[in-house]
Amino acid sequence: MVRTLNAHKGSHPVQLTFDEQGLRIEGDLNAAKKSKSTRTVCCVPVPVGKGPDPTLLPIDNLYILNAYYQERTKMIHIHCVLPEDRTVEESPADIYKFMYSVDNAEEAVSFCTDLLSNVYQDLKFAKRLLVLINPFGGQGKAKEIFEYHVRPIFESAKCTIEVKCTEHQGHAIQIAKELDINAYDAIVTVSGDGVIHEVINGFLQRTDAREAMKSVSLGIIPGGTGNALIISLLGEKRGFDPCYTALQVIKGKITYDDHRYFSFLSQSYGITAYADLGTEHMRWMGDTRTIVGLLQEIFARRSYKIQAAIQVVESNKRKIQLEYRDAYLQEERVPVNESDGNVLDTIPPLNEPVPKDWLEIDDDISFFLASKVPLLARGMLSHPCALPNDGNLDLVLVRGSPSIAKQLEVFTKVETGQHMNNEIVSFSALLKDILHICLLKKNCIIVGVLQNQGV
Numbered sequence: 001m002v003r004t005l006n007a008h009k010g011s012h013p014v015q016l017t018f019d020e021q022g023l024r025i026e027g028d029l030n031a032a033k034k035s036k037s038t039r040t041v042c043c044v045p046v047p048v049g050k051g052p053d054p055t056l057l058p059i060d061n062l063y064i065l066n067a068y069y070q071e072r073t074k075m076i077h078i079h080c081v082l083p084e085d086r087t088v089e090e091s092p093a094d095i096y097k098f099m100y101s102v103d104n105a106e107e108a109v110s111f112c113t114d115l116l117s118n119v120y121q122d123l124k125f126a127k128r129l130l131v132l133i134n135p136f137g138g139q140g141k142a143k144e145i146f147e148y149h150v151r152p153i154f155e156s157a158k159c160t161i162e163v164k165c166t167e168h169q170g171h172a173i174q175i176a177k178e179l180d181i182n183a184y185d186a187i188v189t190v191s192g193d194g195v196i197h198e199v200i201n202g203f204l205q206r207t208d209a210r211e212a213m214k215s216v217s218l219g220i221i222p223g224g225t226g227n228a229l230i231i232s233l234l235g236e237k238r239g240f241d242p243c244y245t246a247l248q249v250i251k252g253k254i255t256y257d258d259h260r261y262f263s264f265l266s267q268s269y270g271i272t273a274y275a276d277l278g279t280e281h282m283r284w285m286g287d288t289r290t291i292v293g294l295l296q297e298i299f300a301r302r303s304y305k306i307q308a309a310i311q312v313v314e315s316n317k318r319k320i321q322l323e324y325r326d327a328y329l330q331e332e333r334v335p336v337n338e339s340d341g342n343v344l345d346t347i348p349p350l351n352e353p354v355p356k357d358w359l360e361i362d363d364d365i366s367f368f369l370a371s372k373v374p375l376l377a378r379g380m381l382s383h384p385c386a387l388p389n390d391g392n393l394d395l396v397l398v399r400g401s402p403s404i405a406k407q408l409e410v411f412t413k414v415e416t417g418q419h420m421n422n423e424i425v426s427f428s429a430l431l432k433d434i435l436h437i438c439l440l441k442k443n444c445i446i447v448g449v450l451q452n453q454g455v
């Protein structure tokens with residue numbers, strides 16, 4: 001279907017055309033200067049910089065939030081989220097609002113109706129969102145990120161927005177556990193991974209866990225220190241862009257479907273964990289604090305005692321890399337398990353002997369980092385072969401306390417994933433996501449059982 005509407009901007013004729021792919025705006029001579037939303041800093045309006053003309057290329061359906069005709073002003077309004085420069089890969093996105101006069105109201109209304117049904121198709125328009133903001137996440141800017149970047153996008157898409165700030169640790173678990181799942185289409189977290197973890201666990205504690213996860217999807221706006229899930233899904237730039245991630249809430253189709261998560265990102269012990277815990281007071285630094293923490297740990301040559309029993313599928317790094325490459329190149333993705341029914345606890349009880357085919361580790365280590373996702377922070381491709389749906393956890397293990405030079409070598413290569421080839425790094429895929437760990441630190445014993453059923 002191709003639809004055209006004749007409009008004008010002042011005395012200049014403008015033509016709007018849409019088809020299955022998107023919308024083309026022709027004739028808007030100063031779109032670059034005026035199309036963006038007004039920006040304010042401390043309530044003072046600031047001029048919008050002149051960027052590339054956003055109407056030069058057709059606007060993909062994905063980017064269009066809303067189109068409506070205002071009777072009073074006789075104007076058609078079209079709201080979009082667009083990359084600021086569409087010729088640049090992964091350019092930051094922003095909200096754009098186009099307005100044109102149309103003389104024939106009936107034509108304008110019917111154009112908007114058809115454009116919207118084309119743009120949303122099987123997606124719901126005007127979603128009901130519950131927004132959970134962790135005011136203390138990351139550098140404490142989650143509220144500002146939401147109000148300044150995200151709310152205007154949700155409002156443009158006519159979403160109903162209910163905002164709650166998380167008030168204490170565990171609050172998001174309670175909210176997800178008690179949520180009226182008929183009242184919302186999505187829970188949107190403006191936080192780091194910690195609050196997402198709580199929402200997932202809140203859902204899993206419900207008797208109608210599957211139903212809840214099917215009907216209420218999870219939207220993620222990065223507002224914390226660790227934003228591993230969203231950057232692993234959308235990439236390091238787009239996953240960190242509040243406008244682009246807000247667009248995903250409106251237009252994305254990520255839902256939990258039939259799969260349950262017990263552990264959705266990583267399990268960390270050793271210097272990576274203590275680098276995070278030991279730099280709590282440096283939150284103002286943003287994600288640089290993780291780097292400072294790691295350097296502190298490396299230069300102190302710390303090591304940590306661990307007892308772990310793991311079931312290893314593959315420990316040959318070369319084979320893991322080749323399998324990953326083959327899976328990545330495969331057009332068809334690995335089919336996911338569609339089975340219904342209860343989630344089985346497949347982990348042997350801790351008081352029983354460790355199965356014979358498992359590997360026991362009773363050692364000092366620098367770090368033990370198991371993950372389902374490749375990126376654990378920006379610039380930290382810690383698990384370059386992690387595939388979210390292969391049913392395995394990937395483990396990076398550095399035993400003992402290697403020299404500072406050797407550890408720094410690993411550290412400098414983690415950005416590209418090359419650390420995996422380093423001699424001090426053991427890299428394994430762990431069978432069926434089962435992992436028993438018993439961590440010993442000083443006099444304290446922590447017993448953990450981790451089970452992961454994959455994404």
Ligand SMILES: Nc1ncnc2c1ncn2[C@@H]1O[C@H](COP(=O)(O)OP(=O)(O)OP(=O)(O)O)[C@@H](O)[C@H]1O
Binds near residue numbers: 137170190196225
């Ligand atoms: N109001 C609050 N006061 C104290 N803790 C809170 C509050 N709201 C949420 N939390 C807790 O803060 C933890 C971390 O939250 P989040 O992931 O949003 O931030 P983060 O900066 O990415 O955290 P981290 O540095 O641990 O990665 C969550 O586990 C949550 O339980």
